[in-house]
Amino acid sequence: MGxxxxxxxxxxxxxxxxxxxxLTLMVYVxxxxxxxxxxxxxxxxxxxxxxxMLIGFLHLTNTPYADYFKGGQYVHFLLGPATVALAxxxxxxxxxxxxxxxxxxxxxxxxxxxAALSSITIAxxxxxxxxxxxxxxxxxxxxxxxxxxxxxxxxxxxxxxxxVVVTGxxxxxxxxxxxSLINIKDDSxxxxxxxxxxxxxxxxxxxxxxxxxxxxxxxxxxxxxFTTAFILPYLVSWLGM
Numbered sequence: 001m002g003x004x005x006x007x008x009x010x011x012x013x014x015x016x017x018x019x020x021x022x023l024t025l026m027v028y029v030x031x032x033x034x035x036x037x038x039x040x041x042x043x044x045x046x047x048x049x050x051x052x053m054l055i056g057f058l059h060l061t062n063t064p065y066a067d068y069f070k071g072g073q074y075v076h077f078l079l080g081p082a083t084v085a086l087a088x089x090x091x092x093x094x095x096x097x098x099x100x101x102x103x104x105x106x107x108x109x110x111x112x113x114x115a116a117l118s119s120i121t122i123a124x125x126x127x128x129x130x131x132x133x134x135x136x137x138x139x140x141x142x143x144x145x146x147x148x149x150x151x152x153x154x155x156x157x158x159x160x161x162x163x164v165v166v167t168g169x170x171x172x173x174x175x176x177x178x179x180s181l182i183n184i185k186d187d188s189x190x191x192x193x194x195x196x197x198x199x200x201x202x203x204x205x206x207x208x209x210x211x212x213x214x215x216x217x218x219x220x221x222x223x224x225x226f227t228t229a230f231i232l233p234y235l236v237s238w239l240g241m
Contacts, residue, residue: 018071019068019071020067020068020069020070020071020072020073021071021072021074021075022071023054023057023068023071023072024050024054024071024072024075025075027050027053027054027057028046028050030049030050030053031044031046031047031049031050031053032046034046034049035049040208042172042173042174042176042177042205043173045169045172045173045205047168047169047172047201047204048169048173051165054068086203086214086215086218086219086222089207089211089212089214089215089218090215090218090219092211092215093188093212093215093216093219096188097216097219100188104192104219104220104223107192107193107196107220108192108196108220108223108224108227109227109231111140111193111196111197111220111224112140112196112224112227112228112231112232113231113235115139115140115196115197115228116137116138116140116228116232116235117235119133119136119137119139120133120134120136120137120239123136130154131154131155131156132155132156132159133155134150134153134154134155134236135150135155135156135157135159135160135163136155136160136163137149137150137153137155137232137235137236138150138153138155138160138164138228138232139160139163139164139166139167140164140167140196140197140198140199140224140228141164141199141221141224141225141228141229142164142199142200142221142225143160143161143164143165143199145225145228145229146160146161146164146228147160147161147164148229149228149229149232149233152233153232153233153236154236164199165201167197167198167199168198168199168200168201168202169201170198171194171197171198171199171201171202171205172198172201172202172204172205175193175194175197175198175202175205176190176194176205176206176209179193179194187209187210187212187213187216188212188213188216189216190206190209190213190216190217191206191212191213191214191215191216191217191218191219191220192216192217192219192220193220194206194213194217194220195216195217195218195219195220195221195222195223195224196220196221196224199221199224199225200221202217202221203217203218203221206218
């Protein structure tokens with residue numbers, strides 16, 4: 001089947017707003033099957049493969065993103081309920097969370113500051129513009145909040161959105177491997193690290209490892225988002241940027 005045939009079929013199907021939803025589900029199922037077939041190789045993370053397949057398909061069929069999103073928005077909507085549902089595994093770990101409130105708080109503040117400062121410093125060293133440096137600063141929190149923070153401090157929200165996704169994917173691919181290499185065995189500690197550094201995508205990966213790791217990752221993700229929104233503008237101001 002040539003590109004012209006594929007394009008014609010897609011034009012016919014895209015008349016329905018559910019085409020985007022169907023395409024998203026089919027691509028993700030294919031990516032998930034590939035991921036399982038290769039024993040959950042982190043380099044074949046479903047988010048990476050599914051995103052690549054979607055981009056390739058939309059490019060081949062010359063489909064504007066706005067047309068695809070008419071159906072894809074239904075998956076986007078479900079992000080809200082999915083995020084709220086993280087409260088259930090957190091509640092199941094409530095007793096352990098209470099015992100660990102001090103190390104969690106220290107790790108949270110340290111992680112937020114290190115994530116922002118290291119990004120700015122490396123970008124500055126490599127000659128990035130001030131706007132790019134500020135766009136990098138909130139890359140470790142979930143996209144909607146990161147984009148709002150970026151706009152507030154003078155960055156480019158669109159660039160920040162891309163950097164957030166890249167950060168999450170890299171965290172999901174390499175995060176658990178790095179934690180294992182440095183001999184971190186406690187799932188609660190692993191979860192906190194994943195949530196602070198790799199937000200939602202990292203949390204999804206944490207749940208694949210264990211419910212405990214996922215619960216602590218979800219907690220750290222939520223707290224890191226709030227802390228970054230509060231601290232980062234002051235941190236940028238303190239740096240004189």
